[in-house]
Amino acid sequence: MxxxxxxxxxxxxxxxxxxxxxxxxxxxxxxxxxxxxxxxxxxxxxxxxxxxxxxxxxxxxxxxxxxxxxxxxxxxxxxxxxxxxxxxxxxxxxxxxxxxxxxxxxxxxxxxxxxxxxxxxxxxxxETGIRPPATFNGIWFAIHVTSIIPAMGAFFIAISSAILYLWQEKRPPSSKLPSLPVLDACNYKYAGFAFILWGIMIVAGAAWAEQSWGSYWSWDPIENWSLITWLLLGLLLHLRRFHGWQGKKAAWLMIACFSVSILTLFFLPVLTGSIHKEYLL
Amino acid sequence: MVTARRPVDGRINIPPMRHLIRFLLSPFTIIAMMGAVGTASLMGTIIPQSVDKTPRFLAAWQAANPFKFVLIRLLQLDRIYTSVWFLTLIGIIACSLTCSLYYQIKRALRAQKLSPDSKTNPKPDPSCRANVTEKILRRVMRQRGYRPFAAGASPDNLIFIKNKAGKWGGVVFHLGLLCIILAGLWNASLQQRGLAILTVGETFTGQTGKWATTRTGALAGAFTPRLTARLAGFQPRYWNSGQVKTIRSTVSVTSGGGKSRIIPISINHPGYINGIKLFLSGDYGYALDLLLNSKSSHPILAHILLAAPARPNEAVLYDMTIPTTVYRLHINFHPDRSKPSMLLTSPSADLAVSVPEMPPLKTRLLPGQSIALPMGDTLTFNKVSYWTGIIFAKSYGIPLLYAGFGLCIAGAFLLYALPVKVACIQISPVRPQRQRGGAEYLRQISISGRTRRFQALFGLELQEIAIELQAAALVQ
Known part of the structure; x- marks a missing residue:
């Protein structure tokens, strides 16, 4: 059959x-x-x-x-x-x-x-007639493009918790919503996950670049901005850990991290001459 | 060991070494360094970097903004990632990481020996009453991934721990970062890279002058790989849309001992010989050899490299003047005249030869064909073949770099996905009391816990544990 x-x-x-x-x-x-x-x-x-x-x-x-x-x-x-x-x-x-x-x-x-x-x-x-370029193959490429999916998922959960925190903060305490400390902890936890998964994306991309061009880091604009996003997340996690940042301040910084990640993923490849332009067809 | 001495006047005299360590370990320093690397990356995106730009671009930039150009050059902002200040910044981060690692390892080892209940004081929870036996308790906790902690065990006060390895997360993550930084610095100092442009059948001898471009580290000498490489074959393949599907090459490499090896290389699949990696560059095209046989001078060979067209039905256009002659050529090259294709199946070149004050001579030449020129000379389209770029790269510290990558990811995973959780459960007897449902509770459970991260979520988990314990006791 x-x-x-x-x-x-x-x-x-x-x-x-x-x-x-x-x-x-x-x-x-x-x-x-x-x-x-x-x-x-x-x-x-x-x-x-x-x-x-x-x-x-x-x-x-x-x-x-x-x-x-x-x-x-x-x-x-x-x-x-x-x-x-x-x-x-x-x-x-x-x-x-x-x-x-x-x-x-x-x-x-x-x-x-x-x-x-x-x-x-x-x-x-x-468009349906577009085919992947010759460089789009290999295990590192697969990890690179796959890891961004859960990374953005984690980012979305963290940012949703942050927005809900800011929204709820201005209202009287309610049993309908998760409590403020729970929302804050949720924001923290998923920022941590986003940090791991974004890190995996950068690492896999670097390994893929090493296989393709013999250089794992080229200081390309998109690479730089991915690093900036990752560093911002690291900064958020360090500020939470060592400077006691939580609640409102942490929520706003999470919103900043998310905005930078969106800029990196969707807008920079259009605005800059990047080696990542290939995927933006 | 750095110690503080108390002098006669009573003021504490802190040695400079301790000042330095305090500075390196300060959270403010760490955050400032992260901010500085982020800012440097940002500037690298905004300010054009010399390594990516042509000399023509740089000259135009200098002419347009001479003062700004000088200032940027002075501050090394046109080569941020190899500038002294950026490397100093990375050096400080490496020192900070080393100090931090030392103290983190010490703290983790010390924590290993301590009982986890030293900071955990269970508070009695009157709402949580269940006839829970130690056996049920252990079962419920085991199902949730908690293990009993031997050091704090007593029949009435049980301590459970989850994700014990999580306490090493910080150490593993920072060790990974340190490995990446050291590998990066090692490679940046000693790496050697060179791009050679070869046509099929051409041999590259590895001499310094033959490179199209090279990049070497600050402490590395000129790159002269002790091998010769001949581009034996080149095979591009295309999708129906005309986009490149794969590019494959075979390189015949002869190393110092005189042994030859055929190495297949393609994009994402480099070859490896004598510590040198051979990468196939994505650039390729057609190499045309035109031979001018002149009556008055020696034959002149024009070796023309044309880039591959973007689409299969496009011709490649090229204009040139044959050196030391008056002939100007306009070439219209088709790789395949029989059908729209970029493969060299049926190549031909439409030539327009111009001589001053004479009408241009137009003709179509196939490889091997000749044409008589107005001044009695002959132009032969000798041959056409593919050309491509081969990158020869000698890198250092790559295994250390990959180990660093792995450690970093593992460490971050331990930190945020597997945080250490300590739950302390106290079972205390209560006075027998008849409940509405008829059950008689003899024991009261008090649960408390300790974790460094996500305390509120851990609080919810402890509540769930209490509910589960009550349910398990009822089932029993």
Whole structure:
């Protein structure tokens, strides 16, 4: 028996349908999270969680179908990178909140954030004939492009905790939301994870560069800004550890780190003459 | 050992060495250094760096802003990463890391010997009552990844520890960073790199003057690899869209002993011989040999390197004047005349030869064909082949660098994913009391814990443990 794949046109339709189904489910989940947060009903948070988890299925299908259509993984073009980053972010949140049910309220900020990534995808050209350059192969390359997905997931959880902290701080204490110290600890923990995963991305990129060009570090603008992001995260963690930075100050610094990471990933390759321009097609 | 002496007047006299160590260990120094490296990286992105720019660009820059240019040169901001101040900064970071590591190791070893309950005082929690036996307690804690800590064990006061290795996270992470910095400095001082441009069949003898570009470390001499390399083959492959899929080369290398080896190299797969790595550069194209047989002088060979076009249906254009002659050539080269392709399957060159005050002579030449020129000379399209760049690199400290990378990641993982958690559980008897549900609680559990990071999340975990213990006791 031979397995016949659907043709190119059918795959494109499947990608679009699955993508929009996922978006609708995530949107509904965001609504339930918001309602749960306002009303304090844990049932709404639970429904939001399960809707988001269900949304992962068509999202997986959309990514898989696109992979089959274009013949390469979701790392080459901006639109597919945004989709896979949203996927990683939501996946990481679901893993994190599956056990810590009290922290599901973070989804109120995180899910709309992931939806913004998916919405940004609509404004970008979705070309299908582009093939990966000759340098895009090897184990280090695979680690380099894969590690950014959970790294951004960790960044999103940390930034959501930070925003929720700042939002909640101005309001009277409520039992509906995770407490301020818990949100702060969550921000700290996921900043630590982002530090590890961003570090893995830099290390794998350096090893890949060494294999490709014989130089693991070229002080390229994107390399520099990745290092700056990593150093900023390191600074945040050191300030927390040695200078007792927590709460509001740590939340604002986390927002700064996140902004720099977004600048590094999405804007600098367009603005500067970088060796990373290749992936920005 | 640096000690402080108390002089007669009562003031503490701190030796300069201790001052230095205090400075290096100060959190402010560490944070300032991180900020400085970040700022240097930022400046490296904004200010053009000489190593990436052509002499023409630098000359234009100097002409446009002479004062700014001189200032930038003076402060070495045009070569930040090899500047004296940046290397000093890295040196200070290395010293700070070494001192910090020494004290961190000492502290971790000391903590190894201490009982973890020295700072953990369980507070009685009246709401947490369960008939929990030690056996249930141990089972629940084991399921959560906690292990009993022998030093603090007593029947009523049990101490459990999770992620014991986590206390070495800081040491491992900083050791990794130190390895990376040392390897980077080692390589930056001694590395030797050279790019040779070769056409298929051409031999590179490894002499200094033959490099297209070289880069050597501050303490390294001129790069003269003791080997000869002949580019034996070159094979590009393309996707249907015309993008490059792979580039493969074979290099025949003869080392000092006279032994020859064929080394296949491709992008991301370098070759290795006698401590020298051979990388295939991504640049390639077509090398055209044109021979001018002149009646009045010796034959002139023009060796023209053309870059590969961006798309398969594009021709490569080139203009040149043949040296010491009046002939000006306009070349329109097609690698494959039969179909849109960038492979050298059916190459041809459309030539337009101009001589002053005469109409240009236009013709199409295939390799091996000749054309008679207006002044009685003959131009032959001798041959065409591929050219590519081979990077020869001698690097130092790469294993140390990879070890550093590994340690860094492992250390950060221990620090943030596996923080040490100590839970102290006290079981104290309470007066028998009939509850609403009918159960009679005889014991009260008091749980407390200690961790350095994420205390609030650990507090939630301890609450969950208490609930689990109550549930386990009820099941029993």
């Amino acid at each position: 031979t397995l016949t794949l659907p043709d190119h046109r059918h795959l494109l339709i499947l990608t679009a349908v699955a993508h929009w189904l996922a978006v609708s489910l995530y949107l509904s989940a965001s609504g339930f999270f918001f309602h749960g947060l306002r009303s304090g009903k844990t049932k709404s948070l639970k429904i939001g969680f399960w809707l988001a988890a269900t949304g992962m299925l068509p999202h997986t299908l959309a990514l898989g179908a696109r992979w089959l259509t274009v013949g390469h993984g979701p790392y080459l073009q901006k639109d597919e990178s945004l989709s896979v980053l949203a996927y990683g972010t939501i996946g990481m949140f679901l893993l994190f909140s599956a056990k810590s049910t009290r922290l599901r309220g973070i989804g109120t900020i995180l899910l709309p954030g992931a939806l913004v990534l998916m919405a940004a995808q609509l404004f970008l050209p979705a």
